[in-house]
Amino acid sequence: MTNPTAAMIVIGDEILSGRTRDSNMNHLAKELTQHGVELCEARVVSDDRAAIVQAVRDLSGCYDHIFTSGGIGPTHDDITADSVAEAFGDHIDIRDDARKLLMDYFESRGVEATEGRMRMARIPDSATLIDNPVSIAPGFTIRNVHVMAGVPAVFEAMVASVLPGIKGGAPLLSQTLRIDRPEGEVAGPLRKLAETYPDVSIGSYPFNDKGAFGTNIVIRGQDGASVDAAMIALCEEFPNP
Amino acid sequence: MTNPTAAMIVIGDEILSGRTRDSNMNHLAKELTQHGVELCEARVVSDDRAAIVQAVRDLSGCYDHIFTSGGIGPTHDDITADSVAEAFGDHIDIRDDARKLLMDYFESRGVEATEGRMRMARIPDSATLIDNPVSIAPGFTIRNVHVMAGVPAVFEAMVASVLPGIKGGAPLLSQTLRIDRPEGEVAGPLRKLAETYPDVSIGSYPFNDKGAFGTNIVIRGQDGASVDAAMIALCEEFPNP
Structure with missing residues (x-):
């Protein structure tokens, strides 16, 4: 939809x-x-x-x-x-x-x-x-x-x-995982994840917290099960975020 | 220019x-x-x-x-x-x-x-x-x-x-007058001012300060003399802003 x-x-x-x-x-x-x-x-x-x-x-x-x-x-x-x-x-x-x-x-x-x-x-x-x-x-x-x-x-x-x-549709669901590693180190696994879960959108937002670089990964989609599945796979990829 | x-x-x-x-x-x-x-x-x-x-x-x-x-x-x-x-x-x-x-x-x-x-x-x-x-x-x-x-x-x-x-032009000059009256009361004189000084742009920005409505008038232009002239006319129009 x-x-x-x-x-x-x-x-x-x-x-x-x-x-x-x-x-x-x-x-x-x-x-x-x-x-x-x-x-x-x-x-x-x-x-x-x-x-x-x-x-x-x-x-x-x-x-x-x-x-x-x-x-x-x-x-x-x-x-x-x-x-x-x-x-x-x-x-x-x-x-x-x-x-x-x-x-x-x-x-x-x-x-x-x-x-x-x-x-x-x-x-x-x-x-x-x-x-x-x-x-x-x-x-x-x-x-x-x-x-x-x-x-x-x-x-x-x-x-x-x-x-x-105004008639709305399904609200966009989103889940965020904070990973305390710079974007350059998470880019490879993220790309594969995005290919495996094409019905969600996976965004990557770098931040700098007191001099340390980190990355917020946001998984968005309309289907809760797909967002959950992609987040579970992301957490398995980064067990110690 | x-x-x-x-x-x-x-x-x-x-x-x-x-x-x-x-x-x-x-x-x-x-x-x-x-x-x-x-x-x-x-x-x-x-x-x-x-x-x-x-x-x-x-x-x-x-x-x-x-x-x-x-x-x-x-x-x-x-x-x-x-x-x-x-x-x-x-x-x-x-x-x-x-x-x-x-x-x-x-x-x-x-x-x-x-x-x-x-x-x-x-x-x-x-x-x-x-x-x-x-x-x-x-x-x-x-x-x-x-x-x-x-x-x-x-x-x-x-x-x-x-x-x-990058080659820049003349910086845009601007002067602001704060008038402690609502926009609806300054609109008429402002319109006339804008017609009299067509080479400046006159913007009107309403605000609410502790429940009282007021208006910031911003006069912008590239020619300092024109901006000055319009601001002097504005101040004459609103002697007690």
């Missing part, structure tokens, strides 16, 4: 200039892995309409789900919603359902409904809203693209809103 | 599964910004030959420099060197110069030259080596693609080896 596939598009000049360290990709990756959706690719693009349109068009045809992060706030550099609408040739404007959400929220907090703030109610005609319990301004899903905020607390809340509606 | 452009390819299943949090992209982004090279795009792809070949071919034609991270170690899942060679139709095998580097290093440390370790001497025919002062096994540059290790300490050392050989 093949799991559903996904890609992520992180949108923001601040990531590419190094000013901000993205954390949304790692959060989404973990959540998708647990949900049984395979994150196959991620792209970081700038706050540029052509770049966003291109990435959405390229990726939405290749994977079951696309998740975007960033660029749906109130300021002039937030152009994600308009760009995603353009990618699908959809019409976009302030939409009544999103406007009502925002107006109720602003009124309850005595906050002025500025022109900038109302930009956050710009939603493509064919999209459905994504719930934002943190700061109300919604994300949206259009076709297979889920458009979410960049602020980590809001992004994470939107992921939690979207995931239950 | 336009600065040289760059893209990054981060290679590794462990990033896409969420097991590992990438830090190389942020490091490279900062270094390139300082060196006057514009990082325009980054992609994370899996340890998959077709995915790596495709990303290298797609991006190397679009940008002045491509930097890759990951997949050049001794184990079976390290397939970056072979994949990059394939992307350019170049022949790859253990090369004498890389072999000598590794053999000298292994001998000096009394380490066995296993088959796995010697895989790290696989270098495409037309490539030049990238110095690795941390653990000797070299990276390489082929055409406009700089192939580097994924282990952060080694990646960072290789970036330091490569950058002095």
Whole structure:
């Protein structure tokens, strides 16, 4: 059985200039892995309409789900919603359902409904809203693209809103063995193990612990019995890890 | 004057599964910004030959420099060197110069030259080596693609080896003003400012400090006088930030 596939598009000049360290990709990756959706690719693009349109068009045809992060706030550099609408040739404007959400929220907090703030109610005609319990301004899903905020607390809340509606596959199982020997010494046996157990993926991650080199071996797969069998064989190969 | 452009390819299943949090992209982004090279795009792809070949071919034609991270170690899942060679139709095998580097290093440390370790001497025919002062096994540059290790300490050392050989442009200047008002209230004046100063980029980054919403405004550009002028206008707009 093949799991559903996904890609992520992180949108923001601040990531590419190094000013901000993205954390949304790692959060989404973990959540998708647990949900049984395979994150196959991620792209970081700038706050540029052509770049966003291109990435959405390229990726939405290749994977079951696309998740975007960033660029749906109130300021002039937030152009994600308009760009995603353009990618699908959809019409976009302030939409009544999103406007009502925002107006109720602003009124309850005595906050002025500025022109900038109302930009956050710009939603493509064919999209459905994504719930934002943190700061109300919604994300949206259009076709297979889920458009979410960049602020980590809001992004994470939107992921939690979207995931239950997405059919997941078998969660990816993984087991790790720490071996206190450098990668170069475990490479040979690992290669043979990978050939013997083709239905699991065997990853090798070197580390340095207080000056001593070691290797974490991670065996991943959807079938628990296969992962177990490969781990047992690995432990037999390295009885004193 | 336009600065040289760059893209990054981060290679590794462990990033896409969420097991590992990438830090190389942020490091490279900062270094390139300082060196006057514009990082325009980054992609994370899996340890998959077709995915790596495709990303290298797609991006190397679009940008002045491509930097890759990951997949050049001794184990079976390290397939970056072979994949990059394939992307350019170049022949790859253990090369004498890389072999000598590794053999000298292994001998000096009394380490066995296993088959796995010697895989790290696989270098495409037309490539030049990238110095690795941390653990000797070299990276390489082929055409406009700089192939580097994924282990952060080694990646960072290789970036330091490569950058002095790359012609940079004017460093991107930036000034930041912290405004203790939410993004929705600064959006209007900011938009006008962005229209008045089209040769700088004005980014707006919301934050939450102990429950109070605020906004960092970052003005970026290559011309110091333009950045100064826009910042003075911003400060006049928000005299009590």
